[in-house]
Amino acid sequence: MNLNQMAIAQDIAGASSNTVASDGKSSVGTQVKDLRFTDIRALSRSMSDLGEQDAYVFVFSTSDCPLVRRYMPRLNELHQHFHTSKVAFVLVNVGAGDSLRDIASQAIEFESPWIFVRDFDHNCVKTLGVSRTPETVILDHQHKICYRGRIDDQHRVGGSRLQPTRHDLQLAIEEVLANKSVTVPETTADGCLITEPPKLTLDDNVTWSTGIATVVYKHCANCHVDGQAAPFALTSYENVVDHAAMIAEVVRNETMPPWYATEGHGEFQNDASLTPTEKRQLLAWLANGHPVGNLAEAPPAPKAN
Numbered sequence: 001m002n003l004n005q006m007a008i009a010q011d012i013a014g015a016s017s018n019t020v021a022s023d024g025k026s027s028v029g030t031q032v033k034d035l036r037f038t039d040i041r042a043l044s045r046s047m048s049d050l051g052e053q054d055a056y057v058f059v060f061s062t063s064d065c066p067l068v069r070r071y072m073p074r075l076n077e078l079h080q081h082f083h084t085s086k087v088a089f090v091l092v093n094v095g096a097g098d099s100l101r102d103i104a105s106q107a108i109e110f111e112s113p114w115i116f117v118r119d120f121d122h123n124c125v126k127t128l129g130v131s132r133t134p135e136t137v138i139l140d141h142q143h144k145i146c147y148r149g150r151i152d153d154q155h156r157v158g159g160s161r162l163q164p165t166r167h168d169l170q171l172a173i174e175e176v177l178a179n180k181s182v183t184v185p186e187t188t189a190d191g192c193l194i195t196e197p198p199k200l201t202l203d204d205n206v207t208w209s210t211g212i213a214t215v216v217y218k219h220c221a222n223c224h225v226d227g228q229a230a231p232f233a234l235t236s237y238e239n240v241v242d243h244a245a246m247i248a249e250v251v252r253n254e255t256m257p258p259w260y261a262t263e264g265h266g267e268f269q270n271d272a273s274l275t276p277t278e279k280r281q282l283l284a285w286l287a288n289g290h291p292v293g294n295l296a297e298a299p300p301a302p303k304a305n
Helices: 003-017 066-081 100-109 123-128 168-177 208-219 237-242 244-253 276-287
Strands: 036-039 044-046 055-061 087-093 115-118 136-140 145-149
Touching: 036 123, 055 066, 055 123, 055 168, 066 087, 066 168, 087 100, 100 115, 136 168, 145 168, 208 237, 208 276, 237 244, 244 276
Parallel strands: 055 087, 087 115
Antiparallel strands: 036 044, 036 115, 055 136, 136 145
8 A cells, every 4th residue: 555545545534533633623513603694695694694504515616616615516416415405505705805706707618506794703613713715514403513624535635536435524424414423523624724814914105195085986986976966975084984884894795886797808998896906095094094195295185977
């Protein structure tokens, strides 16, 4: 037996008999009080929005993790397999650079019936104690953690088997639905490490007058000006500061400026969306006291047409 064969044999044995130490994590059996996330319509949601279920299955993802993409067909099969059972299937996006548009695009690409949500502040990551994608967690009807680990052992970062040797997630769901203890309640999960949300640090030279006003006037003031359809004007420093919290939310979610086309489908006219740099600077400015700078250097405010 060569080294590669030995590693595979050890991996199969470990999946069948061992559990994984979970120092610093919520242990299996912990009751989860609540989870918060954002759906692809930019609405804030919680566990109660999933209804009363016999099992809640959470799979953590990003739009570009190769293992997530390999497992999407399998996740669709699981949804179909349990479609007559009271199971909530939730794909939780934790990609540092992923937008709600990216998440919705992924759902469409794979024709997935799962519930797709975004964990912006990693509330779900921390509460459920995951560290990689596509790591999975099952909660029972009392919201107790019953299983945490991999989907199965077919796909790994270094390659894939023709078939899995154990369908860990499916078996765990079946045992939870049967009110049985999960035989293997925790397994190792291979995949992409989850990156913490970036800190919003502001460059010293970025103020309302030296850049932010230009961004707001370019991308927001076409509608957010007196006499237009938007509910309030964003044509002055005071206007923006008065609505700072709301602006931060809709910019983070990318529901504003309104633009719903995703990349990869050609170039579009009248694309109002912020560039990644503009978005990062605006969010950092809003989060760090929104300095005004020298108003004499600010660009003139746009006027209503």
